[in-house]
Amino acid sequence: xxxxxxxxxxxxxxxxxxxxxxxxxxxxxxxxxxxxxxxxxxxxxxxxxxxxxxxxxxxxxxxxxxxxxxxxxxxxxxxxxxxxxxxxxxxxxxxxxxxxxxxxxxxxxxxxxxxxxxxxxxxxxxxxxxxxxxxxxxxxxxxxxxxxxxxxxxxxxxxxxxxxxxxxxxxxxxxxxxxxxxxxxxxxxxxxxxxxxxxxxxxxxxxxxxxxxxxxxxxxxxxxxxxxxxxxxxxxxxxxxxxxxxxxxxxxxxxxxxxxxxxxxxxxxxxxxxxxxxxxxxxxxxxxxxxxxxxxxxxxxxxxxxxxxxxxxxxxxxxxxxxxxxxxxxxxxxxxxxxxxxxxxxxxxxxxxxxxxxxxxxxxxxxxxxxxxxxxxxxxxxxxxxxxxxxxxxxxxxxxxxxxxxxxxxxxxxxxxxxxxxxxxxxxxxxxxxxxxxxxxxxxxxxxxxxxxxxxxxxxxxxxxxxxxxxxxxxxxxxxxxxxxxxxx
Ligand SMILES: NC(=O)c1ccc[n+]([C@@H]2O[C@H](COP(=O)([O-])OP(=O)(O)OC[C@H]3O[C@@H](n4cnc5c(N)ncnc54)[C@H](O)[C@@H]3O)[C@@H](O)[C@H]2O)c1
Numbered sequence: 148x149x150x151x152x153x154x155x156x157x158x159x160x161x162x163x164x165x166x167x168x169x170x171x172x173x174x175x176x177x178x179x180x181x182x183x184x185x186x187x188x189x190x191x192x193x194x195x196x197x198x199x200x201x202x203x204x205x206x207x208x209x210x211x212x213x214x215x216x217x218x219x220x221x222x223x224x225x226x227x228x229x230x231x232x233x234x235x236x237x238x239x240x241x242x243x244x245x246x247x248x249x250x251x252x253x254x255x256x257x258x259x260x261x262x263x264x265x266x267x268x269x270x271x272x273x274x275x276x277x278x279x280x281x282x283x284x285x286x287x288x289x290x291x292x293x294x295x296x297x298x299x300x301x302x303x304x305x306x307x308x309x310x311x312x313x314x315x316x317x318x319x320x321x322x323x324x325x326x327x328x329x330x331x332x333x334x335x336x337x338x339x340x341x342x343x344x345x346x347x348x349x350x351x352x353x354x355x356x357x358x359x360x361x362x363x364x365x366x367x368x369x370x371x372x373x374x375x376x377x378x379x380x381x382x383x384x385x386x387x388x389x390x391x392x393x394x395x396x397x398x399x400x401x402x403x404x405x406x407x408x409x410x411x412x413x414x415x416x417x418x419x420x421x422x423x424x425x426x427x428x429x430x431x432x433x434x435x436x437x438x439x440x441x442x443x444x445x446x447x448x449x450x451x452x453x454x455x456x457x458x459x460x461x462x463x464x465x466x467x468x469x470x471x472x473x474x475x476x477x478x479x480x481x482x483x484x485x486x487x488x489x490x491x492x493x494x495x496x497x498x499x500x501x502x503x504x505x506x507x508x509x510x511x512x513x514x515x516x517x518x519x520x521x522x523x524x525x526x527x528x529x530x531x532x533x534x535x536x537x538x539x540x541x542x543x544x545x546x547x548x549x550x551x552x553x554x555x556x557x558x559x560x561x562x563x564x565x566x567x568x569x570x571x572x573x574x575x576x577x578x579x580x581x582x583x584x585x586x587x588x589x590x591x592x593x594x595x596x597x598x599x600x601x602x603x604x605x606x607x608x609x610x611x612x613x614x615x616x617x618x619x620x621x622x623x624x625x626x627x628x629x630x631x632x633x634x635x636x
């Protein structure tokens with residue numbers, strides 16, 4: 148971690164204390180800040196409050212308006228915007244959002260100290276969010292939401308005035324990478340010109356709406372499967388490819404490039420590469436911008452990363468996991484094209500392998516067969532139905548089966564993720580955190596990660612990491628659940 152928070156931590160570096168021994172989750176090599184020594188009276192203690200305030204002041208405050216820029220204003224994006232407007236109007240609760248609803252434990256269990264996440268870390272207020280975006284279809288957010296049919300007409304009618312004002316800017320769109328869509332509301336020009344036009348849009352939007360900061364969350368269609376080429380390996384190669392109008396630079400990469408160049412955090416909700424290649428990772432580091440991805444973790448993969456770690460923790464074996472689902476929204480239509488489905492498939496398949504570690508546990512998982520399919524079935528709309536059959540193996544090799552039938556609503560599950568990513572992405576920027584934000588893996592199916600390590604898929608490990616990152620930013624003691632204070636004394 149670098150930037151003002153890390154600097155603050157260096158200044159606060161303290162002698163190892165009893166409490167410091169318990170901070171096993173503290174990143175190796177990073178200085179320990181002055182966690183309260185064992186036995187220190189913490190609940191409501193002046194020391195605890197003062198310590199928190201010192202660090203809070205090192206994260207720039209969330210003053211002023213925050214532009215939330217969304218490439219792709221379809222089902223997910225409009226459900227997200229409508230939900231925030233509904234919460235602002237007192238019509239709904241932000242269910243599913245950690246930034247709005249979750250509490251976090253601070254200190255030891257005996258301290259009985261809890262805080263709302265939004266009170267612990269300085270986050271932008273919902274009233275300060277201003278929504279903008281791009282789409283090759285010119286519908287305003289109300290029309291797009293009505294077409295997406297995620298929210299009821301009664302709900303939408305109450306929000307119509309606000310949603311109708313939000314109109315997408317012309318998109319950078321390439322039909323070759325999203326074959327099932329026809330877009331008319333598009334920019335023209337070379338790739339270099341298109342990237343420049345996006346940067347101009349960002350600046351123009353922020354000026355027009357008097358926004359102090361911006362964050363971009365990719366909510367557009369999944370692009371066709373693509374392998375990184377030489378043009379993705381360094382900033383210089385990528386910029387040369389831009390100048391040469393290289394066909395292997397896809398639109399989502401132009402948005403990511405424009406965001407990073409503009410100092411705007413970029414979070415990718417789809418499985419396409421977008422900012423997950425060396426050139427843009429290097430650029431994000433160089434420009435000091437936070438990035439993250441890929442692919443919102445909702446529905447079937449969310450269930451997978453909840454169930455699989457539990458079975459593995461109990462050392463139950465697994466022979467197979469068969470997942471299939473039907474959905475009938477525009478996303479399903481785009482994914483009906485094999486090239487676009489391949490991008491999604493790669494994202495969905497990686498999960499079990501990492502969680503179950505068949506190489507480490509060959510007796511339990513070496514023959515595991517993992518199948519995933521998605522079928523576009525129009526009558527179902529956004530209300531996806533997923534079926535999972537899990538063939539597990541117990542004591543002495545006896546087989547068992549688990550069946551999961553999840554009747555979910557795709558965009559209802561994705562919308563709070565967009566909100567949390569926007570707010571945490573903005574927090575990361577104000578805390579001076581740059582490059583890949585692995586602590587946001589909690590939200591992604593296929594988390595972007597440092598090249599030297601494997602991605603973490605286990606939802607519970609991801610959750611601990613996210614919470615500890617927030618504690619770390621605020622100078623709070625990291626929690627490792629050792630509990631030795633209560634059992635060894
Ligand atoms: N809903 C979920 O649970 C979920 C989960 C994980 C990932 N995702 C991903 O989120 C994305 C959005 O899903 P959705 O259900 O809202 O899909 P959607 O089809 O309703 O909306 C996507 C929008 O992106 C637009 N678009 C396509 N290319 C664009 C471009 N180059 N620039 C700007 N806009 C562009 C489309 O016109 C469309 O309006 C998809 O990639 C999907 O795979 C969704």
